Amino acid sequence: MKRAVYPGSFDPVTLGHLDIIERAAALVDELIVGVLNNNAKTPLFSVEERVNMLRDVTAHIPNVRVESFSGLSVEFCRKCDASFLVRGLRAVTDFEYELQMAQTNRSLERGVDTLFFTTALNYAYISSTIVKEVAFYGGDISRFVPPQVAERIYDRICQMNQKTANGV
Numbered sequence: 001m002k003r004a005v006y007p008g009s010f011d012p013v014t015l016g017h018l019d020i021i022e023r024a025a026a027l028v029d030e031l032i033v034g035v036l037n038n039n040a041k042t043p044l045f046s047v048e049e050r051v052n053m054l055r056d057v058t059a060h061i062p063n064v065r066v067e068s069f070s071g072l073s074v075e076f077c078r079k080c081d082a083s084f085l086v087r088g089l090r091a092v093t094d095f096e097y098e099l100q101m102a103q104t105n106r107s108l109e110r111g112v113d114t115l116f117f118t119t120a121l122n123y124a125y126i127s128s129t130i131v132k133e134v135a136f137y138g139g140d141i142s143r144f145v146p147p148q149v150a151e152r153i154y155d156r157i158c159q160m161n162q163k164t165a166n167g168v
């Protein structure tokens with residue numbers, strides 16, 4: 001059984017992530033999307049919300065499973081009995097960090113290799129951060145995220161604005 005883990009924050013999932021998920025799932029028997037529960041960051045969506053959105057937008061791919069995890073990606077791989085880590089490379093700016101991470105992970109766990117996917121050109125400039133920023137200022141994010149995710153982002157920003165207006 002060839003199993004891979006695609007780890008990330010996915011706050012929230014974008015069409016760029018989804019493209020990687022579809023392409024990676026076609027290569028392995030099972031792809032586990034690992035949603036990182038990172039206490040150091042203040043996410044727009046809770047880890048449960050991110051997992052649910054990912055499950056929703058990957059429901060059409062039978063060999064994809066979505067789980068949350070905390071700690072090291074290689075530990076999560078070991079738990080899942082996965083031999084590959086999947087990462088996306090958007091631009092040269094991603095390269096240095098990703099190379100360092102892949103080499104660190106390989107030295108931590110020799111049984112895990114990192115597979116890099118170059119991103120689709122039409123999604124290469126998309127990041128979860130940029131999507132949130134555009135939405136925050138009322139811009140159109142329909143080309144960047146699946147429709148149900150766009151709706152969730154606008155709803156969350158609306159809730160946040162209401163809280164601010166009410167002084168909460």
Ligand code: ADP
Pocket residue numbers: 007008009010011014015016017020086087088089090094119120123124125126127128
């Ligand atoms: P992290 O916080 O680990 O960077 P992200 O959710 O931002 O988590 O990204 C997870 C993975 O998806 C990373 O390998 C990243 O390079 C990749 N990725 C992010 N945005 C895109 C995109 N637009 N197209 C393809 N891959 C992407």
